[in-house]
Amino acid sequence: MPSLWIATTTLWKSFSAESLGESASNAAEVPRLLPASGFKTIEANQQVEEGELPDYRVDRFYPVRLGEVFQDRYQVIAKLGFGSSSTIWLARDLKQVDHQYVALKVYVHTSLVHRELPCYQHMARHMADSLHQGRGNIRRFIESFEVTGPDGKHIILVFEAAQMSLRDMKVVFRPNGFDEDRLHVHHGNMLLGIYDSNLLRKLEKMEFTSPVPRKPVSSTRTIYLSRLMLPKGGPMLLSDFGEARIGPGPHGGDIMPLEYRAPETLLYVGWSYPVDIWSVGLTAWDLLNPKRLFTARDDDGDLYDAAHLAQLIAALGPPPPEFLAKNPERRADFWDEQGEWLGLAPIPDHRTMEALETQLEDKSGFLQFMRRALTWLPEKRATAKELLQDPWLTGEKAY
CATH class of the missing domain: 3.30.200.20 (Phosphorylase Kinase; domain 1)
Incomplete structure (x- = not known):
């Protein structure tokens, strides 16, 4: 392919x-x-x-x-x-x-x-x-x-x-x-x-x-x-390097379009190169599919961080404790001390990756690629080199 x-x-x-x-x-x-x-x-x-x-x-x-x-x-x-x-x-x-x-x-x-x-x-x-x-x-x-x-x-x-x-x-x-x-x-x-x-x-x-x-x-x-x-x-x-940052950071502040924001930016922790891997994953998704994986909106169309995080949970599962520990103060806005979701926005059961991907006859390789690019923990995401060698891209069908 x-x-x-x-x-x-x-x-x-x-x-x-x-x-x-x-x-x-x-x-x-x-x-x-x-x-x-x-x-x-x-x-x-x-x-x-x-x-x-x-x-x-x-x-x-x-x-x-x-x-x-x-x-x-x-x-x-x-x-x-x-x-x-x-x-x-x-x-x-x-x-x-x-x-x-x-x-x-x-x-x-x-x-x-x-x-x-x-x-x-x-x-x-x-x-x-x-x-x-x-x-x-x-x-x-x-x-x-x-x-x-x-x-x-x-x-x-x-x-x-x-x-x-x-x-x-x-x-x-x-x-x-x-x-x-x-x-x-x-x-x-x-x-x-x-x-x-x-x-x-x-x-x-x-x-x-x-x-x-x-x-x-x-x-x-x-x-x-x-x-x-x-x-x-x-x-x-x-093109368009108006929001680019030079060097590994960690950098702070909001970047990326709202729907593209990586979990670490939503948790207000420093970010680095892995945010680009998150963008690569969502770019691949958007090019293949008519519906976005994340809209950052609830079913009523209201835009807010809790709705975005709820969609992340629906697609990726709950965040690991190591992720929430990166910013306990921000975590407390959405999760309790045991890491349970406070329910500020409902977790949509219809927004899994499997349910939203409707274009491919064989979606297994693509979804495996997506799960390597989209992870809660930035340090767990694949590198650019690793993604380039992914079977879905190389066509090796080794998944």
Whole structure:
């Protein structure tokens, strides 16, 4: 069976004049005039894109405009996505040879801590002379700069252009999950790269022939809808290191999307590399299955830690005493001194891994893989190397 990690060992293929199918040119391009009409206008009372975020504040975001040029170099031609701390845009490099496409990540001006740029700088020092084949699966960082908006200063990071994240790809194109034997592909932090820039050229042409719908917010601010494109084959890229930490730690504080949080983060104890193994397990689950293993919500849809822990108990069994001993004060919020669940949320009897896994004809190997990745005790989780050698990934059928 092809491995979940096949794509993460595919070397990144950089753009070249030959691969672009056009001759190299050092001449700077003149910015293109994008259409000022012919698009659908979204009503003011309709919330779209970042405007739908629960903590959205319009003044936090830089008012990027289609056609805008940054640094006299990068012309914005399409919106690719958004998050609570940034918006992502496709831009054309007007100065570089072949005028390649890049992605601009425009941060909100209210970010208190910027970890992504230092993380890329740290990795650059280690990757400069590295021959490790996985180095090509780190999204290539190009440069950063700062712009001043109407409400503050914004950091902009420039990356190689890519397609969508696996999370978005599943939501839009594969809602029932990927096939087990086609897993060439953390969900939101894994991007499908690009071998052929013609994909992006088509995206640019679409803005001229069918301008994207948009919502005017003010005379100087517009919320654009993100462009979608049917994904094609490409290298797997790790991206979005905004919450990354350098070194083994232990580190503290909340990390990971709520549903992805490992048990040690819920118990408020220091965490290290094993949280990534937990994420690998849940990523594998989410790619294969239409229903998430953990939602962190009860049957009424209410989101809280007790509901999350109750789901962990349903899937993994009760936590061992050694785990609860890591933080007795936090343990007392949910368990008694004998380690019995206090019942702040009911333990759902229908959320075992066996019950929720509905896609595979033979689920035994996959569930064994999951139980190696998802354990209460972080020190009991398999290492990355051990998971790569797991029979479910290697296809040895030795389970």
